[in-house]
Amino acid sequence: MDETQAVRGDIVENRAVAPGHFQMSIRLPGSFPTPVPGQFVMVRSADHEEPLLARPFSVYGFQRRRGETAVDLLYRTAGRGTALLSRLEPGARLVVLGPLGRGFAPPEGMKKVILLAGGVGVAPLVFLLRSGRLAGTNACTCYVGARTGEQLTGLELLRGADLHVCTDDGSRAFCGQVTDLLRRDIGGYDPPETMIYACGPSPMIRTLGRLLGDRPIRCQVSLEERMACGLGACLGCAVAVRGESGRKEYRRVCKDGPVFDLREILFASPGGAEEGQQNG
Ligand SMILES: Cc1cc2nc3c(=O)[nH]c(=O)nc-3n(C[C@H](O)[C@H](O)[C@H](O)COP(=O)(O)OP(=O)(O)OC[C@H]3O[C@@H](n4cnc5c(N)ncnc54)[C@H](O)[C@@H]3O)c2cc1C
Ligand code: FES
Numbered sequence: 001m002d003e004t005q006a007v008r009g010d011i012v013e014n015r016a017v018a019p020g021h022f023q024m025s026i027r028l029p030g031s032f033p034t035p036v037p038g039q040f041v042m043v044r045s046a047d048h049e050e051p052l053l054a055r056p057f058s059v060y061g062f063q064r065r066r067g068e069t070a071v072d073l074l075y076r077t078a079g080r081g082t083a084l085l086s087r088l089e090p091g092a093r094l095v096v097l098g099p100l101g102r103g104f105a106p107p108e109g110m111k112k113v114i115l116l117a118g119g120v121g122v123a124p125l126v127f128l129l130r131s132g133r134l135a136g137t138n139a140c141t142c143y144v145g146a147r148t149g150e151q152l153t154g155l156e157l158l159r160g161a162d163l164h165v166c167t168d169d170g171s172r173a174f175c176g177q178v179t180d181l182l183r184r185d186i187g188g189y190d191p192p193e194t195m196i197y198a199c200g201p202s203p204m205i206r207t208l209g210r211l212l213g214d215r216p217i218r219c220q221v222s223l224e225e226r227m228a229c230g231l232g233a234c235l236g237c238a239v240a241v242r243g244e245s246g247r248k249e250y251r252r253v254c255k256d257g258p259v260f261d262l263r264e265i266l267f268a269s270p271g272g273a274e275e276g277q278q279n280g
Contacts, residue, residue, distance in 0.1 A: 037128035038103030046093035058124035118200025145178035219262040
């Protein structure tokens with residue numbers, strides 16, 4: 001049985017950080033467990049009946065200070081649920097379930113870490129960098145992309161890392177996608193010493209799989225599937241993976257993920273067949 005309890009939280013801050021992008025800080029009871037980077041929370045308003053289902057968000061920051069516990073989220077308005085959240089004022093009451101899922105594993109003996117973020121996918125990677133979990137590595141390079149320069153968020157929290165930025169429209173820095181930036185540099189990384197952590201939209205993750213191909217670089221990715229329960233009960237978030245026997249199996253993103261080894265994932269190709277990264 002899952003022991004995770006939904007708790008009441010209240011909004012401390014909910015401010016626009018870019019067009020259609022918001023940073024929310026939620027005060028929580030002190031009993032709320034400390035999340036591992038890559039874990040997520042399900043959030044809904046306590047005072048609105050619609051939408052009924054909570055929405056999943058990666059943990060962007062977490063603090064316990066002077067007896068106060070708070071979680072930070074970075075979100076973009078995608079539809080009804082996030083639009084409603086963006087209108088809530090400080091003091092508004094929320095229902096928060098979490099921390100949920102399996103987060104990023106530490107880089108264990110790797111000398112070099114690459115963080116690859118598309119859009120609000122930067123959220124769990126900022127938390128990972130700031131959590132101190134990468135402390136044993138020598139160097140961290142971040143590749144961060146967004147559609148436009150205005151939509152680049154979280155960069156100020158990546159200070160200290162070697163930062164490479166790009167935009168789809170070329171309005172800031174390199175014109176292209178984060179996977180183009182990584183493609184440019186990938187030959188300079190030593191696979192046995194490098195760990196990649198990635199989060200972003202599904203097409204970015206699929207392109208990353210193709211880009212890495214048979215290079216034996218370890219890569220952990222956080223997936224953003226649609227979710228209903230967030231607790232592993234409804235099977236609404238299942239993704240196809242290559243199981244240990246090599247056979248196709250299904251995993252729940254909310255419970256078995258959202259972080260997976262990129263090598264496990266089977267992507268549906270446009271023709272319907274499954275494709276996956278070949279390395280191992
Ligand atoms: C583990 C996890 C972590 C996430 N972390 C963040 C985060 O840190 N910041 C953030 O902004 N968003 C994050 N998301 C995505 C976020 O949950 C969705 O954008 C949100 O649920 C949309 O709700 P809505 O009611 O506004 O939109 P809806 O009305 O439900 O949908 C609007 C549009 O968004 C699409 N959509 C809905 N849910 C998702 C999803 N999960 N992934 C991709 N597209 C979706 C729909 O297909 C539709 O086109 C995360 C999702 C998961 C599963
Ligand atoms: S959202 Fe219900 S099983 Fe994952």
